[in-house]
Amino acid sequence: MDTEAVRSFVRAADLGQLRHAADELGVTQQAVSKRIAALERELDVRLFTRTTRGVELTLDGQAFLPHARNIVSGVDRAVTAIRPGSRALRIDVLGLRSAQAVILHDYWRAHPETDLDVVTLRVNDPRMAVAAVQAGDIDASFRSVTDPATLPRDVQIIHAFDSPLELLVGPRHPLASARTLTPAQLRKHRIWVPGIAPRSEWAEFYDQLATDFDLRIDAAGPNFGNEVLLDILADSADVATFVGSRDRYIWPTNHDLRRIPVVNPTLAYPLSLIFPRANPHPGLRAIINHFGSLTPLPEPAWRPSWATAPGRGDA
Numbered sequence: 001m002d003t004e005a006v007r008s009f010v011r012a013a014d015l016g017q018l019r020h021a022a023d024e025l026g027v028t029q030q031a032v033s034k035r036i037a038a039l040e041r042e043l044d045v046r047l048f049t050r051t052t053r054g055v056e057l058t059l060d061g062q063a064f065l066p067h068a069r070n071i072v073s074g075v076d077r078a079v080t081a082i083r084p085g086s087r088a089l090r091i092d093v094l095g096l097r098s099a100q101a102v103i104l105h106d107y108w109r110a111h112p113e114t115d116l117d118v119v120t121l122r123v124n125d126p127r128m129a130v131a132a133v134q135a136g137d138i139d140a141s142f143r144s145v146t147d148p149a150t151l152p153r154d155v156q157i158i159h160a161f162d163s164p165l166e167l168l169v170g171p172r173h174p175l176a177s178a179r180t181l182t183p184a185q186l187r188k189h190r191i192w193v194p195g196i197a198p199r200s201e202w203a204e205f206y207d208q209l210a211t212d213f214d215l216r217i218d219a220a221g222p223n224f225g226n227e228v229l230l231d232i233l234a235d236s237a238d239v240a241t242f243v244g245s246r247d248r249y250i251w252p253t254n255h256d257l258r259r260i261p262v263v264n265p266t267l268a269y270p271l272s273l274i275f276p277r278a279n280p281h282p283g284l285r286a287i288i289n290h291f292g293s294l295t296p297l298p299e300p301a302w303r304p305s306w307a308t309a310p311g312r313g314d315a
Contacts, residue, residue, distance in 0.1 A: 001042065003075050005035035006068045009047060012036060013065055014119055015096070017054035024117075073137040088115040089283035092129055092141035095120060097226070099163045099246035100142040100271060107290045114283060124197035126274075130155055133274055140275040140284055144201040146306040156277045158288070159307070162268040162297045163244035164261065167191075171256040172237040180263045183213040183302075190216055192232075192239050195223025205269060208304045233257060244269060265300040270307035 011021040012032060022029040040047050047061035057065065076087050093100040101118060108116050119138065121129055129141040133155055148157050167186065169176050175189065196203045196219040210217040223229075226249060233239060234255035243249060243259065251257055275284060 001071070002035065002038065003071060005039040006071050007075075008032045008035040009039055009061075010065070010068050010072050012048065012055055013057055013061065013068075014122075015054075016056070020054075069137060073135065077136050087281075088117040089140075089281045089287075090117040090119055090138045091287075092119050092121045092132065092138045092143070094142060097248040098142075099244045100160075102246050102248055103161065103291075103294070104287070107287055111286070114286075116283070124200045126201055130274060133276060139281040140273050142271055143274055144270065144272040144306070145274070146201060146204050146304075151274075154277050155274060157272050157274050160271045160273040160288075161291045161294050162270055162301070162303070163246055164297060164301075165242045165267040165269060166245050167240050167260045167262060168233060168243045168249075169240045169258050169260065170234045170236055171258070172235075173233075173240060173258075174237075175240065175260065176258050178260050180261050182264045183215065183262060183267065186240075186262070187214055188216060190218050190239055192218045192220075192229075192241050194219060194221045194229065202269075204306065205304050209267065209302075212302070230255060230257065242267075261298075263298065265302040266298045268297055268301045268303045268307075270303050 008021060008025060008027075008031075011024055012018050015021050015024070018032045018036075019029045022032045025032065036047060043060075043064070045060040045064075046058050047064060048055040049058055079087060091100075091104060093104065095101065096118070104116065104118055108114055121132060121138070121141070123129060126141075126143040126145050129138075129143040130145065130151065132138050133141055134152060142160065145151055145157055151157060167175065167181055175181060175185070178185070193202075193206060196206060206217045206219070209215060229241060230249065230251045233241065234251070234257060245259075245261065273288070275281075
């Protein structure tokens with residue numbers, strides 16, 4: 001089996017577009033398409049369906065993806081075994097428009113010589129991200145284990161940075177004209193966060209947030225993606241959602257959505273970094289140091305009780 005074809009499949013699955021996969025792999029989009037087509041012929045299945053937005057995994061593609069990751073990581077580990085430090089620093093983020101990805105992009109723009117590979121594991125259970133770190137599939141993951149005592153001894157977790165929450169509303173919402181909002185002003189308003197996965201770190205975050213401030217967090221319905229959520233907010237007079245201040249969102253101009261900071265206290269989503277305790281990737285230390293240069297969180301601030309204490313770790 002052509003391992004570069006498998007790698008092309010994995011990157012296309014992660015990024016959702018053959019063009020983006022080609023850019024990362026340093027080849028043409030046609031080359032990626034041919035590799036995946038050859039892989040599909042070898043496996044005698046369709047791995048992707050083509051859409052107007054890019055590519056989506058078929059059921060066979062979803063079944064093959066975890067095994068394909070193992071193939072790619074196995075090849076990378078074999079190369080690393082004979083050429084230490086030769087592989088790009090691979091970091092898992094929750095999404096390519098998330099605050100974690102934005103911070104990493106800012107770092108890379110300041111340090112373009114950094115060999116960095118940003119991936120999305122697309123798993124909700126942080127224990128699966130921990131397992132990927134242990135296996136060497138990734139070098140670090142922006143996930144939070146709410147009980148650090150459950151972490152394996154060979155993995156550690158440190159505080160990376162905090163992401164202040166903002167309320168996102170459409171122009172007809174009664175809070176749309178506010179410049180800032182306090183948590184008390186959000187009471188009784190419907191804050192829709194669809195698709196909160198049970199046992200995920202954000203499920204525990206929103207549970208504690210709703211309890212501490214008597215907020216109406218509505219997780220009803222599946223998550224159909226940011227585009228659908230933004231369309232609904234633009235037309236609604238009573239639905240709002242939370243977004244991180246550094247999260248990147250794009251919407252049509254006529255949506256006229258408003259991002260309103262929440263203050264007194266600032267509601268902080270704590271972002272942690274999980275990585276191996278022994279022999280972490282040599283490129284990780286500089287990125288951890290970069291977190292310390294970020295703008296401090298506006299005070300006073302609220303964090304969940306399980307937030308990891310700030311620290312720079314041992315990378």
